[in-house]
Amino acid sequence: MQDCDYQNTRLTHLGRDTSVSAGFVNVPICRGSTILADNLEQWAQRKEPDNPYASYGRFTNPTLQTLTQAVAELEGAYQACLFPSGLAACTHALLGMLKVGDHLLLPDSVYGPVRAFAQQVLACRMGIQVQFYEPSLGEGIASLLQPNTKVVYVESPGSATFEVQDIPAIARCAHAVGAYVLMDNTWATPLFFQPFEHGVDVSIQAATKYLTGHSDALLGVASANERAWPLLRRAAHDFGQTAGPDDAFLALRGLRTLGVRLRQHQASALQIAQFLEGHPQVKQVLHPALESHPGHALWKRDFKGSTGLFGMVLAPLSEEQLSRFFKALRLFGIGLSWGGFESLALPIDMPNRNGQALFGDGQLLRVHVGLEEPQHLQQDLAQALDVAYSQPTSCEISELRLVAQQA
Numbered sequence: 001m002q003d004c005d006y007q008n009t010r011l012t013h014l015g016r017d018t019s020v021s022a023g024f025v026n027v028p029i030c031r032g033s034t035i036l037a038d039n040l041e042q043w044a045q046r047k048e049p050d051n052p053y054a055s056y057g058r059f060t061n062p063t064l065q066t067l068t069q070a071v072a073e074l075e076g077a078y079q080a081c082l083f084p085s086g087l088a089a090c091t092h093a094l095l096g097m098l099k100v101g102d103h104l105l106l107p108d109s110v111y112g113p114v115r116a117f118a119q120q121v122l123a124c125r126m127g128i129q130v131q132f133y134e135p136s137l138g139e140g141i142a143s144l145l146q147p148n149t150k151v152v153y154v155e156s157p158g159s160a161t162f163e164v165q166d167i168p169a170i171a172r173c174a175h176a177v178g179a180y181v182l183m184d185n186t187w188a189t190p191l192f193f194q195p196f197e198h199g200v201d202v203s204i205q206a207a208t209k210y211l212t213g214h215s216d217a218l219l220g221v222a223s224a225n226e227r228a229w230p231l232l233r234r235a236a237h238d239f240g241q242t243a244g245p246d247d248a249f250l251a252l253r254g255l256r257t258l259g260v261r262l263r264q265h266q267a268s269a270l271q272i273a274q275f276l277e278g279h280p281q282v283k284q285v286l287h288p289a290l291e292s293h294p295g296h297a298l299w300k301r302d303f304k305g306s307t308g309l310f311g312m313v314l315a316p317l318s319e320e321q322l323s324r325f326f327k328a329l330r331l332f333g334i335g336l337s338w339g340g341f342e343s344l345a346l347p348i349d350m351p352n353r354n355g356q357a358l359f360g361d362g363q364l365l366r367v368h369v370g371l372e373e374p375q376h377l378q379q380d381l382a383q384a385l386d387v388a389y390s391q392p393t394s395c396e397i398s399e400l401r402l403v404a405q406q407a
């Protein structure tokens, strides 16, 4: 069991092989395709599948390998490989495990583009049986497992809706039928959730988010245990997947400060979530570290911390009010992605489950709390909520009367 404090210290020391970096603290950015061998004997060794000294730049190089080893160590995995985006890590991990006629289970709360890939590519074009399940199922997943179930996918907390999943229970059931458990561990990062201790076989990081941490690169890492590694590596090689050394360097640089950044994201997000929970216009705050969250007990049992991304459901408001809310925000940007230093907010279409709006008639928002002073972020949200829900001023009312009279 690796605790958080141990990992914080490892973040500063892992990936520092001075024989690779010629004494420099940081590994250099190795660009290139061709790697020369001194003789045919060395060339033959290079082509061995698990040789750390690759035969070709697409397989790995010292910069890429420093990152994959660092992430594998942090996640508690056997080995890891890189992809050019988080989504590519998700889709290729799935492609590596599945074949025609297999059955795949995905939570209803799965990251949207993974849902689209499963439906449009795996189900429609590759003959894989795709089934979505209620994320809170836990060991109830046993009733959905089939002899041909090859992968049970988990993501906790769920994208946009933040349900916490009972991953150990799901993994026990999945392993009983020989299925692999694939997890999207982007929200917690390996600092706050140790996937392999909880029964996961492949863990995915959209390194674009917290690992890189500065919104300046797109990158994915998939880590596997010994059982799943041959399939994952095969998929990455067969599909020609790799990543650029500059992006890998940025991720390595981001890793150094992951611990201190997450400490701040955690504290600020929790403070703001608590403030929002007490706000009259906020119906619900979807943050697993709040006691009011339905997944709080599971989160407390399995996770070592919470990060900066959470959801909230606003009291019903018109499109015009929602627009006023976003126009009034000064510190929160409107944009996709998260995990960088900056605060972001986005309206999310209300998800449907079994034909019903998941959070009733409210407006779902996703918030990423960045590294600004939390008091300033709280004031920003407070004033934007005031603007959105305020009654029109007397001047505006007389104008409205005038319009009504003329109509």
Ligand SMILES: *Cc1c(COP(=O)(O)O)cnc(C)c1O
Pocket (backbone or CB within 6 Å): 085, 086, 087, 088, 090, 111, 159, 184, 186, 187, 206, 207, 208, 209, 218, 219, 220, 337
């Ligand atoms: C952003 C994200 C991804 C995809 O990462 P990209 O690098 O943007 O492709 C995957 N999973 C989750 C949970 C994400 O938030």
